[in-house]
Amino acid sequence: MNTLERDVVIIGGGPSGLSAARRLKAAGLSVAVLEARDRVGGRTWTDTIDGALLEIGGQWISPDQTVLAALVAELGLETFERYRAGESVYISPDGTRRTYTGDMFPAGERTEKEMLRLIGLLDELAAETDPAAPWKHPRARELDTISFSSWLRGQSGDEEACNNIGLFVAGGMLTKPAHAFSVLQAVLMAASAGSFSNLVNEDFILDRRVAGGMQQVSERMAADLGDDVVLSNPVRFLRWPGRTAQRTTA
């Protein structure tokens, strides 16, 4: 078994693990980042497919992501504004295709009204939630034990409105279905962005991208960390003999 001794060993070479390693190293600690895959970046991944440079994972930077924007600048990367011209396309549940401009899906008067009502309810919850301590919300436990999907359906009988509001956080942000995370998680996303209204505002939430791709944020941090990032190294077992952790290969 190879021995790797460090003050801190971080499991996962995604943006979080690498930025933690970067900060710890700057504070004078020795670190190692163990990454299962043969690349860094985790759920940010920029690849070339059929000659086109594509973002396969995280790519957008919204104005509330000030720490990310500062890191991007510190790493010497440029950002650019999303292409905003033109119309958007809405496909309703019966398959009808409509084009539209502005923020509101052309879902019909009743559903649009219901969507605005749900956005208002979520704005209220987001305003009561501290994004740095969501557990302090007076109803945190209740909100964290009901799925976003069930909560929406408890508020509204309009299935299209529930699906549309659900997808902003589910498909749009957390990339998992709305039954797979709690309403507190959805409210936390909104509180982090300033409000739920911000989450549904494409000009806010889909604001800027990194020239050359978001994965470079991780790649540049990894380059600075050098040999302290070990790829193709899945951590399968941890042992805790006393106050230190040991990672074993079997």
Ligand SMILES: Cc1cc2nc3c(=O)[nH]c(=O)nc-3n(C[C@H](O)[C@H](O)[C@H](O)COP(=O)(O)OP(=O)(O)OC[C@H]3O[C@@H](n4cnc5c(N)ncnc54)[C@H](O)[C@@H]3O)c2cc1C
């Ligand atoms: C399709 C998609 C679109 C997104 N769009 C946006 C966006 O536009 N804007 C935005 O801000 N965010 C977006 N996100 C979210 C963003 O990508 C994540 O928030 C971010 O990548 C989280 O970073 P992380 O380091 O916490 O986790 P991850 O990126 O998931 O990295 C975790 C790393 O840990 C490694 N790992 C896990 N287990 C082990 C183990 N046992 N041993 C070793 N390594 C391990 C994984 O291989 C991975 O590399 C999007 C995500 C997806 C999937």
